[in-house]
Amino acid sequence: MSFGPADGHQILIVPPLFEELNRTRKLLSDLMRALAGRGIATHLPDLPGTGESEAQLPEIQWTDWRHAVDDAAKASDATEIFAVRGGCLLDDVVPALPHMRFSPGQGKSVIRDLIRSRSLNDPDFDSAAQKAVFTDGPTLLGGYPVSAALASAVRDADIADLPDVRTIRLETEHGDADRQIAGPPLWRRAEPTGSAELTDALTTAIAEWTG
Numbered sequence: 001m002s003f004g005p006a007d008g009h010q011i012l013i014v015p016p017l018f019e020e021l022n023r024t025r026k027l028l029s030d031l032m033r034a035l036a037g038r039g040i041a042t043h044l045p046d047l048p049g050t051g052e053s054e055a056q057l058p059e060i061q062w063t064d065w066r067h068a069v070d071d072a073a074k075a076s077d078a079t080e081i082f083a084v085r086g087g088c089l090l091d092d093v094v095p096a097l098p099h100m101r102f103s104p105g106q107g108k109s110v111i112r113d114l115i116r117s118r119s120l121n122d123p124d125f126d127s128a129a130q131k132a133v134f135t136d137g138p139t140l141l142g143g144y145p146v147s148a149a150l151a152s153a154v155r156d157a158d159i160a161d162l163p164d165v166r167t168i169r170l171e172t173e174h175g176d177a178d179r180q181i182a183g184p185p186l187w188r189r190a191e192p193t194g195s196a197e198l199t200d201a202l203t204t205a206i207a208e209w210t211g
Contacts, residue, residue, distance in 0.1 A: 015044060018143075
């Protein structure tokens with residue numbers, strides 16, 4: 001999915017992973033339209049095994065997602081990278097471009113949240129089943145059949161240091177940040193929703209960043 005002019009800034013958006021992608025899809029589409037209104041183009045790829053991708057997620061490896069981000073950056077002639085949540089674990093495959101990260105977190109927190117969500121809604125998803133996420137599978141997490149190899153790779157993934165990175169967080173979040181903005185953590189909501197406040201704040205931050 002792409003919005004905006006063919007010339008000028010071309011921002012590749014690296015989306016959140018699994019359930020958080022579903023919950024933030026409206027935010028991202030609203031953000032892309034808002035940036036297009038300011039003359040900034042954005043490109044949001046479907047990672048293999050998600051969205052309209054024809055690949056089957058249980059067959060996907062972590063390296064497939066990393067290659068997909070690199071390929072998308074080349075195909076879109078990206079000038080900047082904007083990564084969201086778990087997408088920040090993948091953005092270092094394009095180290096030379098300027099990066100902005102929104103609410104980054106370590107891979108272990110991504111998997112922990114998925115496992116916790118499943119356990120709260122499935123009384124049979126006990127401690128043994130939770131450990132099996134990393135040895136058996138695929139396991140249904142956040143509506144996605146996640147293989148043991150992919151779950152383990154996400155769990156072990158870290159946020160990489162890059163030469164040109166700005167980090168944005170919500171005002172209610174902890175962690176290092178170059179800027180904090182107002183808005184709700186939409187990835188925590190039970191249903192996908194948008195937020196005009198958060199869309200406006202991110203649009204302003206990105207527009208100022210691209211200058």
